[in-house]
Amino acid sequence: MQDDTPQQQENSITPAKSANVDLLKDTQNTSDDLHGDAVLTDSHASSQSKKATLATGEALKLAVVGHTNTGKTSILRTLLRDMYFGEVKNEAATTRHVERAIISDSQTDEPLVALFDTPGLEDASGLMDWLEDHTASRRDGIERLQQFLASDSAQGGEAVAALNDYSQEAKVIRQLLASDMAIYVIDAREPVLGKYKDELAILSWSAIPVMPVFNFTDSQETNITEWQTMLARRNLHISTRFDSVAFEFEDEMRLWQNLATMLTHPETLNQLITRRREDWIQLYEQAGIIIAHFLLDVAAYVREIDEDDDPLPVLNEMQEAVRQTERAMQGKLLNLYKFYDNSAVVTPLELSEYQQDPFDPELLKSYGLRTTSGAAAGALLGLGIDAAALGTTFGLGAAIGGLAGGILSNTGSIADKINGVKRLYIDPATLTLLATRSLDLLASLRHRGHAANADTPITELQEANTPPWNPNKLPSELKKARGKPQWSSLSSGKSDLAAELRADAAWSLSSKLKRSRLEDKE
Secondary structure, X not given: OOOOOXXXXXXXXXOOOOOOEEEEEOOOOOOOOXXXXXXXXXXXXXXXXXXXXXXXXXXXXXXXXXEOOOOHHHHHHXXXXXXXXOOOOOOOOOOOOOEEEEEEOOOXXXXXXXXXXXXXXXXXXXXXXXXXXXXXXXXXXXXXXXXXXXXXXXXXXXXXXXXXXXXXXXXXXXXXXXXXXXXXXXXXXXXXXXXXXXXXXXXXXXXXXXXXXXEOOOOOOOOXXXXXXXXXXXXXXXXXXXXXXXXXXXXHHHHHHHHHHOOOOXXXXXXXXXXXXXXXXXXXXXXXXXXXXXXXXXXXXXXXXXXXXXXXXXXXXXXXXXXXHHHHHHHHHHHHOOOOOOOOOOOHHHOHHHOOOOOOHHHHHHOOOOOOOOOOOHHHHHOOXXXXXXXXXXXXXXXXXXXXXXXXXXXOOHHHHHHOEEEEEEOHHHHHHHHHHHHHHHHHHHOEOOOOOOOOOOHHHHOOOOOOOOOOOOOHHHHHHHOOHHHOHHHHOOHHHHHHHOHHHHHHHXXXXXXXXXXXXX
């Protein structure tokens, strides 16, 4: 027996169920029970012809198996886009029962894949010893597994000594025999140990296709080459990489494609691949529209003051309104990609660049941007107010720059000059910063798995991108918004009407936003 232990891993918004993922969880506390159509007795297991196959039109039953704490539940969360599925902790044997989730066609609601999260194989080497001692080697693998499932060691409870209690392993094997195929999750950071070889030997006896999946591949220290050598010696030549933290959509596509090659009837998985790719593209387009609406809403935001009015209260109100609008936009993106609750998973919003005030001059500098007037206090100077006198009168001094940053005045209208009116709107550099931050957040959400936590930072997500345009050359849609205060809910107070009026411009701007990042990020 092997006794070595692998290294251990593993704005609130109300959660909503995914439109194409149905969760059904087994919460019973006994070992001889799987939920719903996953229930399998030994007599059922002996009749392989009764197992659901893709040829019958039923959902593919896919068991997710592996050693304790390799990230099985984490992979399921990311595949399901559901950060609430199962339980993820930095301790062994977190999953104690089989849990099922259905992935359906997002358009037809047809169930395509039934995913089964299984407990960790805690003592495969001990179970292998039991099988060698209590089953005949001349029997085939399924017969030997059935004999184990009928034994007291598989039932657990007080009648069985702790050393002979393999009830957790029995839950895995029962589900394995009830499934069409399985993925074997490997922590790519782990060395190849004897207990993993025993696990694979036991899994092979189930007589269903098993595909190894490497998790935590974003780590700088992996042992994938050694693992692939061992797997090849066991005739497991098809494997894939799928990091549950540093998510890559194409890795998911390869996972489903590799599984499809192992099936006689791959039609259901091919349907899933097609639909998931369509859904992924649609999500990106929806996110672009959300960002475009936000930028137009801010660009069209205008406040008027009399020439002799104190601008500071208005400037302060404008900045706060923009902050809240940005936060609302970020919340929409989080919802879209199903990152509902920052307390449950570390989202990109918890990274430092998304917490900084968009009107902080230092943040502008970090993106290589400067206000149009060249200095943070330039907006106030543009209003014809002497900064030194203002500092003396109001006691603001150097703090003026932080308060006024990102706001410009417009006195170009002859009527405004005659009437002594000044218009204040958001500075082009600040608009460019807001666009850059929004696109960075979108990129982060598209590359972050639903099991990411504070202990597993993703370097790529913290890299700021270059601005999508020069602040002196705003897109035509944003320039047009300058003269359309009715486009802004912040100016008019009418959110629905403002969104309707700027809808065409939002579609046009979203296309430009997409083109600005496609070459760099896709």
